[in-house]
Amino acid sequence: MSLPDADRELVTAELGRDPTPAEAALFENLWSEHCAYRSSRPLLGAFESEGDQVVIGPGDDAAVVALDDETYVTLGIESHNHPSYVDPFDGAATGVGGIVRDTMSMGAYPVALTDSLYFGEFDREHSRYLFEGVVEGISHYGNCIGVPTVGGSVAFHEGYEGNPLVNVACLGLTSADRLVTAVAQEPGNKLVLVGNGTGRDGLGGASFASEDLAANAETKDRPAVQVGDPYAEKRLIEANEQLVDERLLVSARDLGAAGLGGASSELVAKGGLGADIDLDAVHQREPNMNALEILLAESQERMCYEVRPEDVERVAAIAERFDLGCSVIGDVTDGNYVCTFAGDGDRETVVDVPAEYLADGAPMNDLNAEAPSQPERDLPDADLGEAVKAVVGNPNTASKRWVYRQYDHQVGTRTGVLPGDDAAVIAIREAGLGVALSAGAEPRWTEIAPYEGARAVALENATNLAAKGATPLAAVDCLNGGNPEKPDVYGGFSAAVDGLADMCAHLSVPVVGGNVSLYNDSAAGPIPPTPTLAMVGTTEGYTAPPATVSGDGDLLLVGATGGALGGSEYLAHAGGSDRFPDLPDDAASVLNALADVAGLESTLAVHDVSHGGLAVTLAEMVGTDAGVEATLADDLALFEETPGRAVVETADPDAVRDAFDGVAPVEHIGTATDEGALSLTVGDETLRYSAERIRELRSVIERELA
Template sequence: MTLDTVHRAAQTPDEPMPYAELGMKDDEYARVKEILGRRPTSSELAIYSVMWSEHCSYKSSKVHLRQFATKAPASDALLVGMGENAGVVDIGDGWAATFKIESHNHPSYVEPHQGAATGVGGIVRDIMSMGARPVAVMDSLRFGAADAPDTRRVLPGVVEGISSYGNCLGLPNIGGEVVFDPCYIGNPLVNALCVGLLRKDRIKLATAPGPGNKVVLFGALTGPDGIGGASVLASATFEDESQAKRPSVQVGDPFMEKLLIECCMELFAADVVVGIQDLGAAGISCATTELAAKGTGGMDVRLDLVPLRDPTLRPEEILMSESQERMMAVVTPQDIPAFMAICEKWDIPATVIGEVTDTGRLVMTWHGATIVDIPPGTAADEGPVYERPYHEPAGQAALNADDPGRLPRPSDLRATLLQVLGSPNVASKEWVTSQYDRYVRGNTVLAQPADAGVLRVSEDLPGATETVRGIALAVDGNGRYAKLDPYAGAQLALAEAYRNVAVTGARPLAVTNCLNFGSPEDPEVMWQFAEAVRGLADACKTLGVPVTGGNVSFYNQTGSAAIHPTPVVGVLGVLDDIRTRVRSGFPEEGARVVLLGETREEFGGSEWAHVAHGHLGGLPPRVDLEAERALASVLAEAASRGLLSGSHDLSDGGLAVALAEACLAAGVGCTVRLPDGDPFVALFSETTARALVAVPPASFDAFAELCARYEVPCTSLGHTGGTDLVVDGHFTVPIEELRTVHTGTLPALFD
C-alpha cells in the first residue's frame, strides 16, 4: 500500500477518503479540508475522525455542558475543574482528592468481561494522570430485566471484569449500584468511578510546555485491539449486529497497570514529569493533540518509534488503537535518564517518540516521510459544535398524567414489604459485591452495603503526614425519575448521592457525573439531555457543590429504542475526623429510632409501582434542595458531636425498606409506631430529603434541639432492640425472614 504522505495528499486533492466509514459527516470532512488547505492524509483523517467523534469532542453536548461553568457555585475547595482528566478538590491538611466517573457501555455489551475491565483501567489512568495514587473504585451498573436471558450473559461477565481488574490492582471497590430495567436490555450501562489522593501541591496536568522537552510513550505495547474502540463504539447507534464489533473492544492487562501505577508514583515523587496524559479513547491521537494544544503549541513525533505488538500495523491504525495500560509524558532532556531508569526498575517499556516545539503544528513522520502536519488545537479543541434541535417527547404529557395514585393499594403491608425488599433493584447486591475486594489496602472505613463508601486518608501515601481526615463517596441515579421529568430526575440523582454522603457524617464537597442518553440526533432525546443538564447545573448551584468533570454517553439505544435518560451523579464529601463517621443502620440496641424530614404522598416512578404493577407514570418526588442542605447540616454536626449511633437514607421503597435494611445492617431489630395518617403512604412513599437515624437516649434532647435549629422535622418512631422488625399495629417480621428474602434474589437468578 502506498504511504499517504502530506506531499502526496497535496498532489492528489480528489482522491476519495473513507471519512463516512469513520463516522465523519460531509460537512465535517469539508471543514477538515478547509483547515488544512488540502485533503487530509489517511493518518490525519484517523486523528480528526476519532477526536471529532461524539465520545471525544462532546459536539452535541458542549452547548449545554457550559452551564456547569456559568452556574458554578463559588468553591474554595476546587483546585482543578472541568477540562482536565479529572477534577481535584482540597480536602484539608494539605491533601487533595481527585475523582471522576466515565462510561464503558457499548464495549461491555459486546464483550462484557473486557469491556467492563478496561472501563476500570481507563478511569484509574485518568486519576493517575493528575499525579494521584488511585485508592478506590466504585461502579454504577444497569442491565435489562433481571430474568432476561441476555442479562444472564452480560451481568456475570461485567461483574467478573470489574472484580478481576480492580482486585488485581489492589483497589477496594467501596460502593455503587446495580439496577435492572427492561429499557437497558441490549444496552447495559457500565459507569466506573475512581478516586485518588495526593498532596495538593503535587498536581500534574495534561500539558506539553517547553520546546525541546521530550515526549515519552510508556506502558504496554500498541496492538490492534481496540482500534477505534470507545471513540467509535460510543459514537453511533448500537444495533443488534454490534457483536461484529468485538475487535474494537480493548483488552486489559491489570498486572501491567499495577506496575504502571507504581512506576508513575515513583516518577511523580522524583519530580521528573512536566506533563502527563493517559491513553484512553482515541489513543495516541488524543494524547498528542491534547498535550500539544495545552502546551507551547507544537510537537514533532516519529510514529515509527512507537513500540508495537503487531509490526504490520499501519500508521493510521497505530493512531486509532486504544490498547490499554499506556501513558504519555513530557520530560526535560536532563531528566530522561532518571525517567528511563525508573521505568526500567518497574519493567515498564518506555520510548522517546518525539519532542515539544513552538511551531503551532503537530508533525508526525513515518520512516522519514511526513504523514501528519496539523494545528493540534483544531483536533483537540475546535471540533464541530452542534446545537441539536430538541422538543418535549410527544407522549410526555400523557405519561405525567398517568398518576400511580389510581393503582390499587395493598391491604397486606407485610407482604408488600417483602415483595419490594426481595425485588431485584432493592434486594441485596452481595452476590455482586462479594466478588469485589472492599478492604484491600486497609483504609476502607465503610463500604457496601453502607450508603456511601468511606476511606481514611492513608499515612502510607507519598508526602503523607499524620491525619485523621477521611473522604466519603456515593454514586446514584434513577432512570425512571428522569423519564418522568429529566430536569427533576437529574436533581434527584444528585440529591440522593448528596444525602448518602451526608448520612456518614461527611460534608458534601464536589460532584462528578456520567450522563447516559439515547441518540442526540433524536430531538426528544436531546430534550431529555438538555433538561437534565439544566436541572443538574441549577441543583449544584443551590447546594454549593461544583461539577468537577465527568462524561457524556450518547447513542445508548438499540435501533430506535432508547434507554431511559439516566444521569448518574457521584458526590465526594470530607470528614475532618474519620473517628466521627456514623455507621449504617441500627448498630446497637436501646437507641431511639428517629425519622428526619417530611413525608408526602409521592409514588411516581416508585419501586412499589414498578414491582407491584409494572407501572411508570405521574411525576417523580418533589425536589427540595433547601431541605436536603438542612438535613446534611444536621447530620454532619450531629456526627461531629457524637449524637448518633447509626443512620440510613430513605430512597427506593421508602421508610419500609429503610427500616428493614437498618435492621439487617447489624442484626438489631426495632419496634416503631407510624405517624398518624395512611400507613401505606408512611411506609412506601419515596419523598426525598429524609433519613432514618439511631440516637442514644442520652443524646436525644440535644439532637432534637439541633434539628429544630435547622428546621428539619424530627419524628421519634420507637426504639431499637430485639430480633424482629415490629411496626406496631400492622405487622412483625423476624430479621431472619427479612434476610432470607433480601439475600436470595440474585443468587437464584445468576448462580
C-alpha cells in the same frame, strides 16, 4: 471509520487540501461525540465548577480538590458502556484501567474506586450474562491492581436491555508539590511513551462509542474493544509514582479514547503547542502495523509523558526496572501536530495539522429538544403484604452483597466504612480526615421526571454523605443518554443535566469534572436519562454511625415527605402512576442538620430513605440481634422515595429535634428492639418479618446467581 462529509468539508477548508487517510481518521475520532461532546458541551455550562477547594476543575484527565494546603484528592469518572455490551469482562475491566490512569496522569495515587452499573431486567438471561461479566471484569482488574472498590450502585431496568451502562469513578491522592497536568509546557521537551506495547485492539473505539449499538455489535464491533492487562497496569502505577516522586514529569496524559493520536495531540494542544512524532519509534507488540493503526489503537496500560531531554535516560531506567516498554517518540514544538512514518518504505508525513484545531475544533451540534412531561396520579389498590415483599425483595433494592464481596474493598488499609452502607469512608491520614464517597443514579426517577429526578439524584448522593456525618466537598458526573438526534431523547437528557446542576449549585457542591456518553440506543430503544453522580465529602474521623440499629434507641424520621409515589419501586410492582415527589426547599440546611446529628454521641444509627422508601430502609436497619418496630400512616408513607430524609436511631430524641428545629420535620415512628425482626403497622394492618425472612427476601441476587 469514515469522516462525515460536513466535517470533511470543514477540515479541507482549514488545511487548504484534502486530509490524508490518517488525518481523516484522527478527525473522525477526535471530533466524535465521545471525545468532542458535540451535542452536550452547550449544556455543560449549567454546572458550577468553582470553589475555594477546587485546584483544577473540568478539562483535565481528572479534577483536583484540596483537603488542606498540602493534601489534594483527585476525582474522575468514566463510562465504558458500548464496550461492556460487546465484551462485558474486557469492556468493564478496561474502564477501570482507564479511570485509574486518568488519576495517575495528575500525579496522584489511586486509593478508591466506585462503580455504577445499569442492566436490563434481572430476570432476563442476557442481562444476567452482562451483569456477571461486568462484575467479574471490574473485580479482576481492581483486585489485581490493588485499588479497593468501595461503593457504587446497581440498577435493573428494561431500558438497558440492549445497552448496559458501566460508569466507574476513582479517588486519587496527591499533594501540592506532586501535581502534574495534561498541559504541555515547553518546545524542545521530549514525548515519551511508557507502558505496554501498541497492538491492534480498540481500533476506532472513540467513534464506536459515538453511535447507536448495532444488532450484531457483539461480533461486528469486537475489534473496537480494548484488552486489559492489570498486572502491567500495577507496574505502571508504581513506575508512575516513582516518576512523580523524582519530579521527572513535565506533563502527562493517559492513552484512552483515540489512542496515541488522541493523547499526544490533546496534550500539546492544551499548551498551545505542537509536536513532531516518529510513529516508527512507538514500541509495538504486533508486526507490520501501519500509521493509522499506531495512531488510533486503544491498547491499554500506556502513558504519554512530556519529559525534559536531560531526564529521558532516567525515565527509561525506571520503565526498565518495572518491566515496561519505553519509547522516545518525538518532540514538543511550537508548530503543527506532525506525524511521520516509514514502515518498510520511504518516510512520509502522514499527519500535519494544527493541534488545537484537531483537539478542539469540532463544531457543536444544534439539536431540537422536546420538553418532557410528568404523569398524572393514578394510584393502585395493592395488597400491603405482597407489596412489601415485592419491594424489599426486588433486585433493585435487594442486597448487593453478591457484587461487592467480589471486590477487595479493604486493600490499602484505608477503608473505614465498608460497602453496603449509605456511603463508604476512606481514611486520608495525611490530612487527618475521612473522605466519604457516594455514587449512582436512579433511572426510575429520571425516566418519569428527568429534571426533578436528576435533582433528586444529587440530593440522594449528598444525603448518603450526610448520613455518615460528612460535609459535601465536590462531585463529578457521568451523563448518559440515548441518541441526541431524537428530540424527546435530547429533551430528557437536557432536563436531567439542568436538574443535576441546579441541585448541586443549591448544595454548594462544585461539579469539577465528568464524562458524557450519548448514543446509548439500540434495537431495544434508548436508555432512560441516567445522570450518574459521584460525590465526595469530608468527615473528622474514619468511622461513622452504622446503618443497622443497635436495639437501644428511639426511631425518628427526619426530613419532609414529598407526597407522591412517582418513580417508586412500589408503582413498578403494583402499576399505576404519579408525579415525582416534591423536594425540600432548603435541602442544604437539612443535610447540614443531618450531618450534625450523625456526629452526636447519642446517635446510634443513621440510614437514608430513598429507593424503595421506608419499607426498604427499615428492613435494611434490622440486624441479627436487633430489630425495628414502626408505625406509619398509610402506603404512601411506607413506599414514597423522597430523598433528603433519614431514619435516626437515637438515645436522645430531643437532641435530634433541636438540630432540626426550624429546618425540617422530625417524626417519631417507632423504637429499636432487642429482637431481630421488623414489625410494621401501616394504618390498621400490622406485618411482621423475622431477620431471617428479610435476609431471604434481600438475597435474591445472591440466590439466583449461586
